[in-house]
Amino acid sequence: MPEYLDQDIKFLAGVGPKRAELLKKELGIRTFRDLLYYFPYKYIDRTKFHAIAEVRSNQTYIQVKGKIRAFEVVGERQKQRLTAVFYDETGSMDLVWFQGIKYIRENLVPGKTYVVFGKPSVFNGRVNIIHPEVEDKASEQFKTGVLQAFYNTTEKLKKRFLNTRAINKIQYNLAQQLQGKIYETLPSKIKEPLKLISLKDALRQIHFPESSHYLQKATFRLKFEELFYIQLKILSLKHSRLEAFKGFIFSHVGYNFNQFYANNLPFELTGAQKKVIKEIRKDLGSGKQMNRLLQGDVGSGKTLVALMTALLAFDNGFQASLMAPTEILAIQHYNTIVKMLTGLGVKVALLTGSTKKAERKKIHEQLESGELQLLIGTHALIEDTVSFSRLGLVIIDEQHRFGVAQRAKLWKKNKLIPPHILVMTATPIPRTLAMTLYGDLDVSVIDELPPGRKPIDTRHYFENRRKQVYEFIRGQIEVGRQAYIVYPLISESEKMDYKNLEDGYELMKQVFPRYQLSMVHGKMKPAEKDAEMQLFKEGKTQIMVATTVIEVGVDVPNASIMVIESSERFGLSQLHQLRGRVGRGAEQSYCLLMSSYKISNESRKRLETMVRTNDGFEIAEVDLQLRGPGDIEGTQQSGLGVNLNIANLGKDGEILRIARNVASDILSDDPRLEKDENKLLLYHYQKMKNTEFNWSVIS
Ligand code: ADP
Ligand code: MG
Numbered sequence: 001m002p003e004y005l006d007q008d009i010k011f012l013a014g015v016g017p018k019r020a021e022l023l024k025k026e027l028g029i030r031t032f033r034d035l036l037y038y039f040p041y042k043y044i045d046r047t048k049f050h051a052i053a054e055v056r057s058n059q060t061y062i063q064v065k066g067k068i069r070a071f072e073v074v075g076e077r078q079k080q081r082l083t084a085v086f087y088d089e090t091g092s093m094d095l096v097w098f099q100g101i102k103y104i105r106e107n108l109v110p111g112k113t114y115v116v117f118g119k120p121s122v123f124n125g126r127v128n129i130i131h132p133e134v135e136d137k138a139s140e141q142f143k144t145g146v147l148q149a150f151y152n153t154t155e156k157l158k159k160r161f162l163n164t165r166a167i168n169k170i171q172y173n174l175a176q177q178l179q180g181k182i183y184e185t186l187p188s189k190i191k192e193p194l195k196l197i198s199l200k201d202a203l204r205q206i207h208f209p210e211s212s213h214y215l216q217k218a219t220f221r222l223k224f225e226e227l228f229y230i231q232l233k234i235l236s237l238k239h240s241r242l243e244a245f246k247g248f249i250f251s252h253v254g255y256n257f258n259q260f261y262a263n264n265l266p267f268e269l270t271g272a273q274k275k276v277i278k279e280i281r282k283d284l285g286s287g288k289q290m291n292r293l294l295q296g297d298v299g300s301g302k303t304l305v306a307l308m309t310a311l312l313a314f315d316n317g318f319q320a321s322l323m324a325p326t327e328i329l330a331i332q333h334y335n336t337i338v339k340m341l342t343g344l345g346v347k348v349a350l351l352t353g354s355t356k357k358a359e360r361k362k363i364h365e366q367l368e369s370g371e372l373q374l375l376i377g378t379h380a381l382i383e384d385t386v387s388f389s390r391l392g393l394v395i396i397d398e399q400h401r402f403g404v405a406q407r408a409k410l411w412k413k414n415k416l417i418p419p420h421i422l423v424m425t426a427t428p429i430p431r432t433l434a435m436t437l438y439g440d441l442d443v444s445v446i447d448e449l450p451p452g453r454k455p456i457d458t459r460h461y462f463e464n465r466r467k468q469v470y471e472f473i474r475g476q477i478e479v480g481r482q483a484y485i486v487y488p489l490i491s492e493s494e495k496m497d498y499k500n501l502e503d504g505y506e507l508m509k510q511v512f513p514r515y516q517l518s519m520v521h522g523k524m525k526p527a528e529k530d531a532e533m534q535l536f537k538e539g540k541t542q543i544m545v546a547t548t549v550i551e552v553g554v555d556v557p558n559a560s561i562m563v564i565e566s567s568e569r570f571g572l573s574q575l576h577q578l579r580g581r582v583g584r585g586a587e588q589s590y591c592l593l594m595s596s597y598k599i600s601n602e603s604r605k606r607l608e609t610m611v612r613t614n615d616g617f618e619i620a621e622v623d624l625q626l627r628g629p630g631d632i633e634g635t636q637q638s639g640l641g642v643n644l645n646i647a648n649l650g651k652d653g654e655i656l657r658i659a660r661n662v663a664s665d666i667l668s669d670d671p672r673l674e675k676d677e678n679k680l681l682l683y684h685y686q687k688m689k690n691t692e693f694n695w696s697v698i699s
Contacts, residue, residue: 005031025156037645064116116134171208175207187681198221202222236671293442317390319370351377428616454588457589516540563592567593
């Protein structure tokens with residue numbers, strides 16, 4: 001039997017077929033339930049009344065009580081508007097309507113007391129409210145509670161009179177009918193210790209709060225529930241993965257690892273690198289498959305950790321593969337790794353899209369015979385023709401460029417027991433988000449840079465300082481350094497006036513006539529791009545003009561300046577990622593953020609954050625707060641979208657932590673939710689849509 005709440009929204013009083021169509025199209029509200037879970041975005045206190053004489057046009061929303069003196073229609077036809085003088089004992093203001101003039105005139109009566117609510121503005125020196133909400137004080141109005149809820153609507157809806165107030169009214173109609181129709185979703189054993197109110201009360205209070213205290217209780221309860229069920233899902237998936245998948249045991253620390261440590265390692269490992277290697281070794285000895293995300297800022301030495309993990313694989317008779325997102329990065333990894341492994345006798349090969357057929361064939365044979373121990377490459381690695389004899393470890397660099405499906409394909413490459421997986425990312429993900437997105441991956445963090453690194457000196461310049469910036473670049477190039485100049489992407493349709501890459505290139509040629517310039521952008525063929533990169537890397541060009549294609553991983557230690565044009569156009573994590581291209585050598589590096597004068601508050605906050613800190617995790621936290629989790633780079637591309645209705649991962653970290661602990665306790669006592677006391681949880685757990693949290697593909 002379908003539940004009451006699953007009814008089509010058109011059957012609700014005050015809706016009907018026409019409005020139902022609009023609600024579906026514009027807001028995705030199809031059923032009673034959808035409406036019930038369409039929560040307000042803000043609340044306004046309606047216990048306060050203002051004296052009309054005190055109303056100022058800079059106030060947000062105000063409420064006044066008074067009478068209409070007279071109506072006046074001003075203007076011709078299309079431009080007609082209706083104004084009414086509205087007064088109380090302190091003074092008067094205007095009420096203005098551009099639409100529904102006839103209706104207003106017929107229904108509002110001069111001399112009668114009304115409550116008027118709206119946003120004040122000013123016209124011809126007089127304070128007014130355009131399209132106010134007018135309520136008849138005498139007739140019994142529906143009770144909105146003390147705090148009035150505000151709902152997001154769209155222009156289309158507003159045109160058809162489905163404004164926030166109208167939604168408020170249909171919410172009220174729905175609320176009248178819910179007696180006995182809402183079933184509790186959390187058992188008392190969870191609710192009581194946390195003092196959570198019932199779902200029924202929470203849903204009532206969220207739309208019609210009796211006080212800010214109740215509103216807070218309702219919000220907490222609903223956020224908790226949302227985060228709790230997500231955690232329950234993630235943690236139980238993790239649990240079943242651990243149960244289902246055995247892992248190879250790398251128990252042996254042998255020749256490769258020891259030799260490397262004693263002879264090849266040119267520096268001390270940082271404390272953070274040691275800690276992470278320990279965590280990895282624990283996984284590798286556990287008999288379960290490792291699924292670990294390695295987070296570390298650019299330059300923190302992740303590659304080295306990955307390489308040492310691979311050495312453990314070789315010591316235990318296994319092969320390893322390292323997958324990079326671009327050909328140039330794969331080549332770079334190949335070169336550094338071959339150099340670092342000098343004298344060890346490990347057999348390494350490089351496989352990319354441009355590997356020649358004969359070479360490819362040889363690689364395939366050597367992989368199957370087990371002669372080849374480490375294969376480094378791009379997407380070419382996951383082609384079906386590539387098969388290993390004993391693949392024990394898969395390392396994925398710069399994780400956010402890979403899709404979930406690609407990862408899944410990779411680790412099917414060992415038929416019986418899946419290889420251990422180490423995913424590396426330089427896009428730091430805040431803990432709260434990592435707990436949700438990668439809840440079933442274990443997370444290691446390298447939170448320390450190798451000693452001696454000079455923090456990158458970041459500065460923000462407006463247009464008027466452009467000359468000085470050029471002088472500064474010139475000075476650096478004169479002492480032998482190189483510079484990147486990055487322009488934002490421009491799409492043809494965008495009318496606004498952004499710096500165009502081509503223009504930029506021409507301009508730079510004029511500004512720096514004595515230097516050689518390179519240019520790369522996304523539309524170039526990979527081979528062309530690589531050739532330009534190579535020129536820059538070899539120092540044959542001094543300036544690299546580029547789009548964000550240079551964002552990922554390329555190492556040019558001699559480049560010490562990163563200029564970002566129209567920096568207000570970039571997201572925080574992208575700015576940070578770009579800045580990471582410099583600061584890789586011994587010299588002091590600089591990041592110069594150019595912007596126009598007119599920037600939004602949010603842009604200002606981003607640039608300030610960049611100037612203030614080099615810490616990727618701090619930047620990620622700010623980013624999360626500014627943008628919200630759905631937008632964080634990497635989460636969309638990887639297909640791990642989280643749809644949260646009320647909780648906010650940027651702000652509700654503490655509730656998330658509580659929810660996770662509760663979920664974890666329950667699962668450790670009853671991993672499959674088989675106990676009677678967990679029946680309710682199992683029921684709602686199973687009802688959760690699987691599609692939104694399809695982690696099973698990665699694990
Ligand atoms: P990531 O991949 O995290 O961006 P890399 O592994 O490429 O960083 O390391 C950046 C640079 O730092 C490399 O040149 C590497 O050799 C060097 N490096 C790594 N670990 C250390 C260390 N413990 N001490 C000094 N230098 C290190
Ligand atoms: Mg790297």
